[in-house]
Amino acid sequence: MESARIPKRYDGCSFDTYHPQGKPNSLNFHAQASALIAAKHLVDEYPNLEIGVLFIGPCGVGKTHLATAIIASLIHRKGVPCLFYDFRDLLKEIQDSYNPISQNSELRVLAPVYEAEVLVLDELGASKPTDWVRDTMTQIINKRYNEKKITIFTTNYLDEVTSPSEETLTDRVGMRLRSRLHEMCKVIKITGDDYRLKINNNRGRKF
Ligand SMILES: Nc1ncnc2c1ncn2[C@@H]1O[C@H](COP(=O)(O)OP(=O)(O)OP(=O)(O)O)[C@@H](O)[C@H]1O
Numbered sequence: 001m002e003s004a005r006i007p008k009r010y011d012g013c014s015f016d017t018y019h020p021q022g023k024p025n026s027l028n029f030h031a032q033a034s035a036l037i038a039a040k041h042l043v044d045e046y047p048n049l050e051i052g053v054l055f056i057g058p059c060g061v062g063k064t065h066l067a068t069a070i071i072a073s074l075i076h077r078k079g080v081p082c083l084f085y086d087f088r089d090l091l092k093e094i095q096d097s098y099n100p101i102s103q104n105s106e107l108r109v110l111a112p113v114y115e116a117e118v119l120v121l122d123e124l125g126a127s128k129p130t131d132w133v134r135d136t137m138t139q140i141i142n143k144r145y146n147e148k149k150i151t152i153f154t155t156n157y158l159d160e161v162t163s164p165s166e167e168t169l170t171d172r173v174g175m176r177l178r179s180r181l182h183e184m185c186k187v188i189k190i191t192g193d194d195y196r197l198k199i200n201n202n203r204g205r206k207f
């Protein structure tokens with residue numbers, strides 16, 4: 001579990017602690033319940049599966065919760081070596097590794113990411129999409145795509161947007177990467193309200 005680098009905040013996240021929110025029979029409840037079923041299914045079926053998942057949805061609907069629950073369960077139930085990375089942190093570490101003073105080599109950062117049997121890349125598209133960011137993201141994901149390794153992504157960026165001022169996932173990651181994601185992942189859309197606000201409101205009531 002330690003080498004999987006799951007952030008402390010998500011330590012206790014499991015399938016049992018994810019409770020679909022919203023009125024029963026509402027679209028939000030249905031989307032969250034389906035996401036939970038798909039996440040459990042991935043663990044049940046592993047290693048007999050070809051593709052990972054891409055959780056798409058707004059803030060606080062439990063995308064990172066489910067992604068970490070999947071790898072925690074794979075580690076505990078099936079002994080699969082997994083790795084968690086926030087994509088922004090990963091890109092930052094790669095950038096820092098170019099610095100000769102830090103004595104990091106790019107490969108020292110990238111080797112575990114290439115080799116992890118199951119990898120979570122959290123917050124896809126969150127970094128400002130410069131050419132370097134797009135090229136580096138594509139290189140990492142392409143490598144795992146070619147090796148047919150299972151990767152679990154989360155993102156806030158949708159494929160379709162309602163206003164021209166919003167950016168799509170393709171705007172953020174580029175066409176080539178979006179195309180590969182289609183092939184290497186089942187897309188799971190999660191809708192709903194921000195659970196963090198609920199935690200905060202409940203806290204407020206106590207004081
Ligand atoms: N349905 C749920 N049941 C229980 N806890 C939940 C649920 N949804 C979210 N949470 C909790 O709410 C917090 C926020 O969830 P999480 O970080 O997974 O959201 P997210 O969709 O990844 O948001 P963001 O897009 O901002 O990264 C976490 O502490 C998570 O455990």
Ligand SMILES: [Mg+2]
Nearest residue numbers: 063064122154
């Ligand atoms: Mg998240």
